[in-house]
Amino acid sequence: MTGTTSTTPRKLPGTLRxxxxxxxxxxxxxxxxxDSMIFGFAYPIVMLAIxxxxxxxxxxxxxxxVTVSFAQYFLPGMVATGVMxxxxxxxxxxxxxxxxxxxxxxxxxxxxxxxxxFLGKIFLSLVTVLVQTALLLAVAALVFDVPxxxxxxxxxxxxxxxxxxxxxxxxxxxxxxxVPRSGRxxxxxxxxxxxxxxxTSGVFFxxxxxxxWMLDLSALFPLKWIAQGMxxxxxxxxxxxxxxxxxxxxxxxxxxxxxxxxVGLVVGTRTFRWRRHDDG
Numbered sequence: 213m214t215g216t217t218s219t220t221p222r223k224l225p226g227t228l229r230x231x232x233x234x235x236x237x238x239x240x241x242x243x244x245x246x247d248s249m250i251f252g253f254a255y256p257i258v259m260l261a262i263x264x265x266x267x268x269x270x271x272x273x274x275x276x277x278v279t280v281s282f283a284q285y286f287l288p289g290m291v292a293t294g295v296m297x298x299x300x301x302x303x304x305x306x307x308x309x310x311x312x313x314x315x316x317x318x319x320x321x322x323x324x325x326x327x328x329x330f331l332g333k334i335f336l337s338l339v340t341v342l343v344q345t346a347l348l349l350a351v352a353a354l355v356f357d358v359p360x361x362x363x364x365x366x367x368x369x370x371x372x373x374x375x376x377x378x379x380x381x382x383x384x385x386x387x388x389x390x391v392p393r394s395g396r397x398x399x400x401x402x403x404x405x406x407x408x409x410x411x412t413s414g415v416f417f418x419x420x421x422x423x424x425w426m427l428d429l430s431a432l433f434p435l436k437w438i439a440q441g442m443x444x445x446x447x448x449x450x451x452x453x454x455x456x457x458x459x460x461x462x463x464x465x466x467x468x469x470x471x472x473x474x475v476g477l478v479v480g481t482r483t484f485r486w487r488r489h490d491d492g
Contacts, residue, residue: 230324231331238336252297252340256290256348263416264356273418278450283356285451288442289415291345295377296406296435298341303333303385304392304402312395312488320486334382341378358446366445369462373441376469380434383476390483409435414443420454427456434472441465 225233242249264283273285310316319329352358361367392398410416412426413436419427430436443451444460452460 227325227327228331230328231335234324234328234332235335236332238332239339242336242340252302253344253347255297256294256344257351259293260286260290260348260352260356273451275448275454276450278448280447280451281356281358283352284358284446285418285443286416287348287352287358288446289410289413289439290348291374291442291446292377292413292435292439293410293415294344294348295341295374295438296381298344299337299378299381300385300388301402301406302340303337303382304388305398307333307386307389308392308398308402309395311389311485312398314488316486317488330386333386337382337385338378345374361445369441370445373438373445373465373469376466376473377434377438377441380469380472380476383473383480384434387476387480387483390485393489406435409433412436414439418454419456424456431456431468434469437465437468 260283263286264281267282272279272281307316310319320326349360353360361370388402389398392401409430412422413430413433414422414427415435427436440455440460441462443455444462452458455461
């Protein structure tokens with residue numbers, strides 16, 4: 213007499229666990245691309261070093277009789293730029309390339325949930341932006357003697373601007389990844405708008421030097437508000453008067469970044485493509 217054995221289908225790990233596994237894969241791939249990793253971490257630091265060295269203490273920034281070094285004024289913009297580089301730019305380019313080389317199509321054919329794939333990407337962005345920002349702040353403080361905040365209130369502001377900016381940048385990167393028509397064109401299509409916004413959002417120059425219409429146009433996008441929020445953290449309160457409306461506008465900063473988070477989620481959900489544009 214032969215018995216029958218029943219087999220129970222093996223249950224797949226949960227979405228979060230698979231997302232963490234995918235995050236490990238993303239981190240491993242990121243570390244293996246050493247040139248990209250080094251450049252990504254170095255860019256804000258190199259830009260801070262160049263501007264701080266060129267202008268130095270001979271060209272300080274003054275507002276309401278309060279003076280700060282160019283390095284201190286430039287630091288918030290570099291933090292904001294680092295956030296957008298590690299989220300929007302990195303995700304938009306990497307996803308576009310993976311779509312073009314067929315990686316996304318193959319992943320879609322596996323049991324891996326789409327949510328786990330995006331969790332892996334977002335986790336990578338979070339890790340890279342944390343490391344990048346920590347390195348930037350360390351160099352600013354140790355090399356250029358930039359004073360860092362010494363009260364909890366400013367660090368609390370830093371935390372929520374950083375988190376909201378990172379989240380908004382990440383979802384916008386996922387949404388924008390569907391715009392490039394090929395992996396070869398991804399860098400140009402993704403980098404160009406961000407580069408323009410760096411010049412018009414108060415990243416490279418004092419906001420008092422930027423025409424009002426440029427600032428108004430830049431106010432439609434997250435980078436301007438991340439930079440302004442970071443200025444409220446790293447600059448004396450006297451510099452609030454130098455802002456376009458004479459205040460730091462924390463409420464407006466939170467509202468705009470939250471709006472972009474929602475818009476990015478909606479647009480990304482509706483337009484994300486797993487296949488190339490010429491593949492149906």
